[in-house]
Amino acid sequence: MRELLLINITGPDKPGLTSKITSILSGYNIPVLDIGQAVIHNHLSLGMLVEVPAESASSPVLKDLLFCAHTLGIQISFTPVEDTEYEDWVGEQGKPRHLLSLLSRRITAEQLERVSSLIASHNLNIDSINRLSGRIPLENGGGTHRKACVEFSIRGMLENENLFREEMLAITDTLGIDIGFQEDSIFRRNRRLVVFDMDSTIITSEVIDELALEAGVGEEVAAITERAMRGELDFTASLQERVSKLKDLDEHVLETIARRLQLTEGAETLFHNLHNLGFKTAILSGGFTYFGHYLQKKLNIDYVYANTLEIEEGRLTGRVVGQIVDGKRKAELLELIAKKENIRLEQTIAVGDGANDLPMLGKAGLGIAFRAKPIVREKAKQAISTLGLDAILYLMGFRDRDELSV
Numbered sequence: 001m002r003e004l005l006l007i008n009i010t011g012p013d014k015p016g017l018t019s020k021i022t023s024i025l026s027g028y029n030i031p032v033l034d035i036g037q038a039v040i041h042n043h044l045s046l047g048m049l050v051e052v053p054a055e056s057a058s059s060p061v062l063k064d065l066l067f068c069a070h071t072l073g074i075q076i077s078f079t080p081v082e083d084t085e086y087e088d089w090v091g092e093q094g095k096p097r098h099l100l101s102l103l104s105r106r107i108t109a110e111q112l113e114r115v116s117s118l119i120a121s122h123n124l125n126i127d128s129i130n131r132l133s134g135r136i137p138l139e140n141g142g143g144t145h146r147k148a149c150v151e152f153s154i155r156g157m158l159e160n161e162n163l164f165r166e167e168m169l170a171i172t173d174t175l176g177i178d179i180g181f182q183e184d185s186i187f188r189r190n191r192r193l194v195v196f197d198m199d200s201t202i203i204t205s206e207v208i209d210e211l212a213l214e215a216g217v218g219e220e221v222a223a224i225t226e227r228a229m230r231g232e233l234d235f236t237a238s239l240q241e242r243v244s245k246l247k248d249l250d251e252h253v254l255e256t257i258a259r260r261l262q263l264t265e266g267a268e269t270l271f272h273n274l275h276n277l278g279f280k281t282a283i284l285s286g287g288f289t290y291f292g293h294y295l296q297k298k299l300n301i302d303y304v305y306a307n308t309l310e311i312e313e314g315r316l317t318g319r320v321v322g323q324i325v326d327g328k329r330k331a332e333l334l335e336l337i338a339k340k341e342n343i344r345l346e347q348t349i350a351v352g353d354g355a356n357d358l359p360m361l362g363k364a365g366l367g368i369a370f371r372a373k374p375i376v377r378e379k380a381k382q383a384i385s386t387l388g389l390d391a392i393l394y395l396m397g398f399r400d401r402d403e404l405s406v
Contacts (some may be wrong), residue, residue, distance in 0.1 A: 002051055003050060003052040004052075004081040005051070005080060006047065006048075006081050006239065006263045007050060007076065007078055008045075008047050008079070009046040009069065010044065010073055010075050011043070011069075011074030011178070012043060012044065012073060013039050013044040018037065021048075021065065021069075021078060025050060029053065030050050031050065031051045031052050031053075032048055032049070033049045035047065035049075041108040043193075044074070047245075049086075049323060058348060061126055063269075065078075075259070076271045092155065095157060096155075096183070097127075097153065098158070098185045099151055099152070099154070099182055099183075099188070100151070100152040100154055100180065101152075101178075101395055102178075102179055103148070103149050103177060103178040103387055103391055103394060104147075104175075104176075104178070105387070106136075106146065106148055106267045106355075107148045112280055114174075115152070115171065115313075118164070118167055122156075122158060122159070123156060124154045125154065127153045128152075130150070130151050130396050131149070131150050131151075131398065133400050134401065142215075144179070147388070147390070148166075151397075164181070164187065169378070171375070172385070175257070176347050176386050178383060178386045178391070179387055179388065180384075180394070181381075181382070181383070182224070184348075187347055187365055189397060190363055191366065191396055192279060192280060192343045193279065193280045193281075193338055193343045193347065194279055194282075194348070194350075194351070194392075195283075195330075195348065196272055196283055197285055197351065197353060197354065197357050198285035198287045198292055198306065200229075200263070200354070201264065201290075201351060201370050201371075201389075202244040202264060202283065202295060203262060204264060204286075204295070205262065206229075207288060208239075208242050208246075208287065209221055210223055211246050211249065211254075215246050215249045217245045217246075221242045221245055224238050225238075225242065226369060226396060228355070229353070229354035230354075230375060231375050234280070235286060235327060235355075239286060239320070239326075239366075243316075243318055243320055244319070244320055245318070247316060247317060248315045251314050251315060252314075258291055258294045261291065261295075264371075264388070264389050265387075265388030265389065266389040269388075269389075269403065270388075270392060271300060271388045272404060275300045276404050277404075280302050280337070281301045281302050281303070281331075282301065282302060282337055283301055283303070284325065284350075285296065285304075285306040285325060286307065286325055287306050288307050289304060289306065290309065291306075292306040295403065304335055305329075305333050306325055307320045307324055308320060308322055313368040321346070321352055326356055327355070327358060328353075328359055330359060331360045333361065334348060334363055334364060344365075345363060345364065345365055349365065349366040349367075349396070350366075350367050350368070351368045351389075351392065352368075352372070353369065353376060355375055357372075358380070361381075362379075362380075366381075368380065368383065368392060369382065369384070370384050370389065370392075390403075
């Protein structure tokens, strides 16, 4: 009668260890039904579920494996598995799988405890845990902009996703971390287009507020901007009102402001990697084309759609020309670019911070609220508030070792 055995091997990692173990199994013509291996700080953990055929008594196999483990200085154990238990495990195939990404400046035991407890409380199983971030030195581990990400592969049916996300958001608020949660699908591993808001997303400031400062109406315009980004005002009307206050501003001010724009942490790393890996990128902004094109050259961005300030005789007229890029238009542009590039919407990512970004965040395959207003964080399915823009690479499944040098 056949036997199903779960073999667990732990101990110091060394070259050739796996091949020596599997060569013994090979000598007895033993099928391997499942296998998994991980190495943490040069310590190996290897598991194999094997089927010992009826014609191969298990005793000689176990004896040979035990002797091999002894010579290698590792520990080995054997656990019998019932056929029914195995069939139940096989039956788990096809069930929904999700990926939960824990993002922080530094991973702590408390963060892991809170996240794993949340997963368990919703009757989900953790299949694997992987570190996507690089190894951190003890001294000045990564500096002020260090980043860390641990990814959980989760299996099971989530009965109340809204409650799960509410509890997840409560953890992020309490611990000052970010948690991404998305379906583990083929589209997650095959993104091709990433679109961004510009102001307070790619750059740290709101350009219209900078222009207003130069025009002497800084505080007044900034207050309107804040309310618009929180979704308290109609975006188009508020934009027209703010731009009207810039009337007669010298056009040379645009160049002055462009030169002092500060890129958001991680922006250069993110765009460098996206470009070199063949992704299409776009700015879809309620801001202004002059600054969008400035960033386009700086970051090698493929598309720019924004609002155009009207200029006559070297001065701003206080009006914008053409169709205003509001929230609805951003979502339309996302679809247009995806169609032009022959990219499915499930393969797109949208990133923004304001209420006018919600339509495109909702339409994209992966919508990310970045350092966003509360209403946007609550409604978007993904949010990053702790790390820089390059943390988006973690949500795409990239590891630090995959990143290309800037």
